[in-house]
Amino acid sequence: MKKTLHLLAFALLFSLAANAQETYKRPPNAVLDVLSASAPPSVVGSPTRDKMILAEAVRYPSIADLSQPYLSLAGLRVNPNTNAPHRQQTFVNLRIKNIADGKETAIELPKDSRASIPSISQDGRLFAFMNTTPTGVELYVGEMSNGRTRRVENLKVNAAYGQPMRWMPDAKTLLVQAVPLERGAVPRAAGAPTGPNVQESSGKGAPIRTFQDLLKTPHDEGLFEYYATSNLAFVDATNGQVANRLKTAGIYQTAQPAPDGEHILVAKLKRPFSFLYPHWAFPKTVEVINRKGETIYQLADLPLAEPPIDGVPVGARSYDWRPDQPATLVWAEALDGGDPKRKVPHRDKVLMLAAPFKAAPIEMTKTVDRFAGIDFLENGNRAMVRDFNRDTRFVRTSLLLVKDIAPAEARELFNLSAQDRYADPGAPLQRRLPNGHSAIQVFQNKYVYLSGQGATQTGDRPFLDRFDLEAKKAERLFRADEQNFESFVALLKDDASEIITRRENPTEPPNIWKWTLIPPDKQYIASPTISGIDPKKEIKDRFGNKAVPLTNFPDPAPQLRGIKKQLVTYKRADGVPLSFTLYLPPNYKEGTRLPTIVWAYPLEFNDAGTAGQVTGSTNRFTLIGGISHLFFLLNGYAVLDNTAMPVVGSVEKANDTFIEQISQSAKAAIDKAVEMGVTDPERVGVGGHSYGAFMTANLLAHTDLFRAGIARSGAYNRTLTPFGFQGERRTYWEAGDVYTKLSPFTFAHKINEPVLLIHGEADDNSGTFPVQSERLYQAIRGNGGTVRYVTLPAEAHGYTAKESVEHTIYEMLQWFDKHVKNAKPRGDAKTVAVQTAP
Numbered sequence: 001m002k003k004t005l006h007l008l009a010f011a012l013l014f015s016l017a018a019n020a021q022e023t024y025k026r027p028p029n030a031v032l033d034v035l036s037a038s039a040p041p042s043v044v045g046s047p048t049r050d051k052m053i054l055a056e057a058v059r060y061p062s063i064a065d066l067s068q069p070y071l072s073l074a075g076l077r078v079n080p081n082t083n084a085p086h087r088q089q090t091f092v093n094l095r096i097k098n099i100a101d102g103k104e105t106a107i108e109l110p111k112d113s114r115a116s117i118p119s120i121s122q123d124g125r126l127f128a129f130m131n132t133t134p135t136g137v138e139l140y141v142g143e144m145s146n147g148r149t150r151r152v153e154n155l156k157v158n159a160a161y162g163q164p165m166r167w168m169p170d171a172k173t174l175l176v177q178a179v180p181l182e183r184g185a186v187p188r189a190a191g192a193p194t195g196p197n198v199q200e201s202s203g204k205g206a207p208i209r210t211f212q213d214l215l216k217t218p219h220d221e222g223l224f225e226y227y228a229t230s231n232l233a234f235v236d237a238t239n240g241q242v243a244n245r246l247k248t249a250g251i252y253q254t255a256q257p258a259p260d261g262e263h264i265l266v267a268k269l270k271r272p273f274s275f276l277y278p279h280w281a282f283p284k285t286v287e288v289i290n291r292k293g294e295t296i297y298q299l300a301d302l303p304l305a306e307p308p309i310d311g312v313p314v315g316a317r318s319y320d321w322r323p324d325q326p327a328t329l330v331w332a333e334a335l336d337g338g339d340p341k342r343k344v345p346h347r348d349k350v351l352m353l354a355a356p357f358k359a360a361p362i363e364m365t366k367t368v369d370r371f372a373g374i375d376f377l378e379n380g381n382r383a384m385v386r387d388f389n390r391d392t393r394f395v396r397t398s399l400l401l402v403k404d405i406a407p408a409e410a411r412e413l414f415n416l417s418a419q420d421r422y423a424d425p426g427a428p429l430q431r432r433l434p435n436g437h438s439a440i441q442v443f444q445n446k447y448v449y450l451s452g453q454g455a456t457q458t459g460d461r462p463f464l465d466r467f468d469l470e471a472k473k474a475e476r477l478f479r480a481d482e483q484n485f486e487s488f489v490a491l492l493k494d495d496a497s498e499i500i501t502r503r504e505n506p507t508e509p510p511n512i513w514k515w516t517l518i519p520p521d522k523q524y525i526a527s528p529t530i531s532g533i534d535p536k537k538e539i540k541d542r543f544g545n546k547a548v549p550l551t552n553f554p555d556p557a558p559q560l561r562g563i564k565k566q567l568v569t570y571k572r573a574d575g576v577p578l579s580f581t582l583y584l585p586p587n588y589k590e591g592t593r594l595p596t597i598v599w600a601y602p603l604e605f606n607d608a609g610t611a612g613q614v615t616g617s618t619n620r621f622t623l624i625g626g627i628s629h630l631f632f633l634l635n636g637y638a639v640l641d642n643t644a645m646p647v648v649g650s651v652e653k654a655n656d657t658f659i660e661q662i663s664q665s666a667k668a669a670i671d672k673a674v675e676m677g678v679t680d681p682e683r684v685g686v687g688g689h690s691y692g693a694f695m696t697a698n699l700l701a702h703t704d705l706f707r708a709g710i711a712r713s714g715a716y717n718r719t720l721t722p723f724g725f726q727g728e729r730r731t732y733w734e735a736g737d738v739y740t741k742l743s744p745f746t747f748a749h750k751i752n753e754p755v756l757l758i759h760g761e762a763d764d765n766s767g768t769f770p771v772q773s774e775r776l777y778q779a780i781r782g783n784g785g786t787v788r789y790v791t792l793p794a795e796a797h798g799y800t801a802k803e804s805v806e807h808t809i810y811e812m813l814q815w816f817d818k819h820v821k822n823a824k825p826r827g828d829a830k831t832v833a834v835q836t837a838p
Contacts, residue, residue, distance in 0.1 A: 037556035299319060299331065
């Protein structure tokens with residue numbers, strides 16, 4: 001009896017220890033040194049092309065910062081102390097840099113600043129940023145000529161909802177969403193409940209995706225209304241004074257000044273709010289007001305948006321101003337009731353209406369497929385309109401010749417698969433007009449510029465093209481060479497004779513460069529020259545184009561330069577082409593077989609051709625940060641990064657063979673790495689985040705390819721996301737067998753390899769509630785599997801606090817060191833896994 005009591009006491013202690021809260025752990029110093037390295041600053045270019053702002057961000061906030069209080073309100077997380085988002089990126093060092101001479105001027109910042117990214121006025125003279133304090137959000141304005149700033153007095157910015165600030169067309173006034181001066185006390189919850197909370201449906205089908213942070217009670221409704229309500233205020237940025245504050249308050253989803261500066265397009269949310277949908281679906285009025293706040297025209301009075309899955313709401317949507325006209329509204333409306341399953345000749349129509357908004361709207365065009373956006377050219381009454389076919393995943397881009405009294409003439413420019421990266425023509429280059437609005441830049445009245453990633457079979461090579469709208473022909477102006485990853489940033493001259501790029505390669509960190517380009521038709525007579533890579537000197541390409549560096553950011557982590565990487569291509573058993581980027585640790589000895597990590601994220605494709613296209617570039621500079629799996633390289637592992645896991649098939653039924661396809665893809669990747677002589681097939685682990693975690697759990701359940709897995713912030717029981725997930729359109733009641741088959745929870749008894757589950761306790765991503773990991777942990781544990789479940793306080797879907805980042809890396813390294821790198825032979829491992837399961 002005494003022995004039994006001792007055994008029971010030991011079991012109790014073991015159970016308590018297995019579930020106790022631990023202190024934050026730190027990974028090895030080699031990892032900490034890289035984590036603490038600075039990241040390259042963000043760059044904000046001036047619209048006048050003569051200056052830029054370099055902004056250094058806070059890379060990892062503390063867990064204390066992340067643990068500040070927040071309210072979950074209609075899909076938002078609001079810090080009640082600051083009336084701002086609970087999480088936001090902040091910057092601690094801002095500098096103005098002259099492009100001509102490289103001179104830098106520090107921007108004055110308040111003490112202990114937590115600044116937002118600055119916004120530069122369209123004339124390049126002024127800038128503005130917000131600064132978050134413990135009690136609210138301040139607004140600062142400054143001058144680009146000297147970096148001096150001043151705080152706007154008697155104003156607190158409401159950053160909780162909408163766009164907190166934007167420039168007016170005069171380039172000196174800011175339209176700001178301000179906390180009302182006299183909004184009263186915070187609504188208080190009633191003491192004892194006065195009754196139940198009730199929801200009711202009257203038989204109308206309205207399938208809903210899985211949303212988080214929704215309103216739950218009348219008190220929540222009051223809090224949302226309290227913190228989201230703003231006054232619109234006009235701030236003179238030249239003197240930092242509030243010039244005018246509108247008396248009427250509202251919950252402004254948008255407040256967009258017209259190019260004439262006299263009209264403002266506003267969308268204001270109104271009751272009744274929903275307990276089933278986030279804020280974006282709430283009823284709203286869309287209207288035009290003047291600078292006094294008086295309503296000039298009501299565009300729409302919209303009810304709660306309850307569109308079908310993959311559908312759109314009825315009524316006006318995608319409303320905005322034409323950038324090339326003083327005050328002309330443009331919007332889209334569904335012609336199919338918003339239902340993508342209805343068979344109709346046209347899905348949408350695009351309308352416009354000019355001030356004084358007395359006439360009937362003019363129909364600009366109809367789109368065969370779902371309207372996906374419209375961008376106006378800066379002159380000539382032309383626009384590019386896009387529509388998307390959800391079944392073929394094709395995007396059509398058409399050029400409209402806009403008329404004032406009749407539908408526009410449309411000429412198709414492109415009609416390509418959105419997944420065909422090799423054929424992607426690039427996106428039209430836009431610039432800010434003097435009125436503050438953006439439009440597609442036009443050269444010589446017939447050319448536009450297209451900038452793209454330039455995907456190829458050997459990796460991305462970003463480019464800049466000049467596209468002839470009449471001939472529908474592109475002329476290449478710039479393309480990254482085969483040794484550098486260099487992306488286009490901005491034009492310095494309208495004819496593209498001078499451009500700015502961001503250049504990097506495996507040994508040089510990203511820096512900003514200025515290129516002087518000779519005309520394409522003269523490049524063939526240029527004398528070939530040898531390209532250099534010295535970041536401090538001018539270089540020339542073989543055509544005679546010249547480049548000089550504008551910045552010289554140092555290598556923040558030289559110890560990573562010993563890492564080797566290469567693009568590897570191969571095929572799946574069914575012939576689908578695949579690829580991964582192979583990373584090898586510093587000082588790797590050729591021919592050594594290493595413990596290996598397969599890290600991936602599945603994607604759906606219509607056809608094998610696009611599924612097999614290469615993504616990314618081995619010419620990128622390697623800088624590891626956050627919770628990256630590449631930290632395994634510092635612990636002696638090989639990493640197969642971005643391992644292709646395509647799920648190929650029709651849009652409706654691709655997931656019918658999800659398990660089979662990811663299993664084939666995983667086996668093909670391992671086989672290729674083993675064939676190359678770098679991977680020990682007996683020591684391979686698999687991992688992923690979000691949908692990659694879902695993939696990881698399924699691979700462990702249905703294959704014996706891996707020794708262990710790491711699954712972060714995943715969803716494992718698809719019955720908890722019954723109205724679709726990722727690319728799955730069918731509901732649980734339409735394809736219950738697929739939902740069951742794809743749920744790792746269903747096969748928890750078959751997960752006989754050790755798995756580490758990590759989840760943020762405040763996960764805000766649709767479908768990945770923490771209960772997903774909790775239930776999978778219990779299922780694996782209950783079936784005798786080896787599993788560890790780590791929850792991170794205050795963390796959402798991604799983990800950002802310094803302590804959380806360090807602990808996550810620690811857990812990952814410890815887990816794979818034990819179960820992959822130092823794994824015992826497979827026969828013994830299975831026995832041990834069952835015997836030692838808690």
